[in-house]
Amino acid sequence: MREQLDILKNENERLLSILQISQSFTAELDLELLLKKISDVVRSVLRADRCTVFLYDSERNELWSKVATGIKNEIRFSAELGLAGYTARTGEVLNIPDAYADTRFNPEIDKKTGYRTETVLTIPLRDEKNEITGVFQVLNKKNGQFTEEDEKLLGALASTASTAIENSKSYEDLHRSFISFIETLSTTLDSRDYITSGHSRRVTLYSVQIAQLMKLNRNELDLIRFAALLHDIGKLGIPEMVLFKNKRLSEDEYEIIKRHASLSHTILNKIHFQKHLKDLPKIAASHHEKIDGKGYPKGLKGDQIPLGGKIIAVCDVFDALTSRKQYSDRLDIEKVIEILESETGTSFEPYVVYQFKNIPLNILIEILEFGHHEELIESDLRFLSKFTMKDLLEIRRTKNRTAEQRRLDETFIRYYSRKYRK
Known part of the structure; x- marks a missing residue:
């Protein structure tokens, strides 16, 4: 028994x-x-x-x-x-x-x-x-x-x-379908303007790199990835005559352009996102907020701004400053970083800017040259992978450079200074 x-x-x-x-x-x-x-x-x-x-x-x-x-x-x-x-x-x-x-x-x-x-x-x-x-x-x-x-x-x-x-x-199949839909929507948005073509994808790639350096988890990465892809969706509600104007905007026109951030929230807030993506509208709409509270659309400051919004803000400005234009060269990379650093603590979160400068240079070049990967040389990328933007800036401030330091500067500039290509 x-x-x-x-x-x-x-x-x-x-x-x-x-x-x-x-x-x-x-x-x-x-x-x-x-x-x-x-x-x-x-x-x-x-x-x-x-x-x-x-x-x-x-x-x-x-x-x-x-x-x-x-x-x-x-x-x-x-x-x-x-x-x-x-x-x-x-x-x-x-x-x-x-x-x-x-x-x-x-x-x-x-x-x-x-x-x-x-x-x-x-x-x-x-x-x-x-x-x-x-x-x-x-x-x-x-x-x-x-x-x-x-x-x-x-x-x-x-x-x-x-x-x-x-x-x-089944969940992963659904997730892949969702990603495909979001990417298609983002590409369609970017294709409205050949000057900013690829902007949302590049901002997303930069943002994901920073999020990974911050060791955010998969759900947080997804949230930032999709918010970055859709951060400018509100521009669908901006008249093309204002959005694509080649001349300097009037004050009234600039106010119209600024509406795109709140429009992004309005549009995205109508979509039923999964639980871990529920903050996506708020993050996408906050990429023009500033740490000192002088941004838009809500004038949020400091910790009121979601981390994803702080990340996208830095990447959005960097891409705007470094995007190739048809009739002008890219702004000098030192000047670009100088602008980011000068706005750190007022417009940008210091830790986000710090991590941005830790992105490996091979990845930075691949993102800058998004859509032209076939023109990148593998041996150059392997060499650049050993350095970050922080390393490049330090080397550029060094008077007596080693052969490797000269090679780094020359290799980076060879890709960075490439002319506009469709």
């Missing part, structure tokens, strides 16, 4: 563990993070050395995974190969006590990594139509071999993991 109670208790604990694990799976929508979480949980629960969640690419008949214990790069191979491939083709659960004694085992990954596979447990992942979408592969059970109980446990986890993976893939 006592033995039966212990068995029942263990079974209840196992089921409770599966339920808790299931809830943690369904809460994660980032596919890469989800696969890592699943892999770590399975490895722990089954007391195994390694676990890989392979997804099945039906178009290429391949298994692939971005997440595999002990391996940094993506794994991708034919579904005709190995024990995981056999399970993907047949749907059969495999519990192999000695991998190298099984002719279906493919030792190529072991050869590349120096790992020694011994025991293997594989089980298929299936969608709601019962079609195989991937394979769990668990390696090297600690203290023995995989048991029938391990097979049942992995089967239960596979069912939950399959649902979570399909949800995550």
Whole structure:
């Protein structure tokens, strides 16, 4: 009787563990993070050395995974190969006590990594139509071999993991569609004026670089990326005769132009964004606010301005100052930075300007030359990647330069001083 109670208790604990694990799976929508979480949980629960969640690419008949214990790069191979491939083709659960004694085992990954596979447990992942979408592969059970109980446990986890993976893939598909829509909208907006063509994309690329240097999380990066892409959407409501006027604007015309910031908020506020993007209208509309409160449309100051708005503000001005014009050269880079620095603390957040100057020069050039990447020389970009704008400015202030410092200045200016091209 006592033995039966212990068995029942263990079974209840196992089921409770599966339920808790299931809830943690369904809460994660980032596919890469989800696969890592699943892999770590399975490895722990089954007391195994390694676990890989392979997804099945039906178009290429391949298994692939971005997440595999002990391996940094993506794994991708034919579904005709190995024990995981056999399970993907047949749907059969495999519990192999000695991998190298099984002719279906493919030792190529072991050869590349120096790992020694011994025991293997594989089980298929299936969608709601019962079609195989991937394979769990668990390696090297600690203290023995995989048991029938391990097979049942992995089967239960596979069912939950399959649902979570399909949800995550659907979310990522929707996310990619949303990104495509936003980018198309941004490109359409920029194409209205050949002079500022590509402005929103460049501002976005600069903004994302700063956000990454600040180590913001994925949701915060998304928020800044989309706000930057759409920061000028309010210009759709500005008359073209004012927006594209070649002569100096009158005071009344300038006031009309300034309306685009509040119009951006009005337009974007009508869109139902996901929860983590709910502040997008506010951020997009705040890129003309200034730290000292003398900006527009609301005259926000200091911490009243969202961080995303502060980032976009710096990038917006930098791009305006460095964009190639058809009949004039780019403003000297030292003069551009001098303008940014002179406005730091009044118009711009000091830490944002500081991080802007930490963007690697190869990335800066790639953004400046957005749309003309085929004209960039790879060896130049590799060389420039070792330096930042801060380094360039320090070198330019140095009288007796080394050969490397001269090369840096010359390489940067060769790209920066290129003439206007459509």
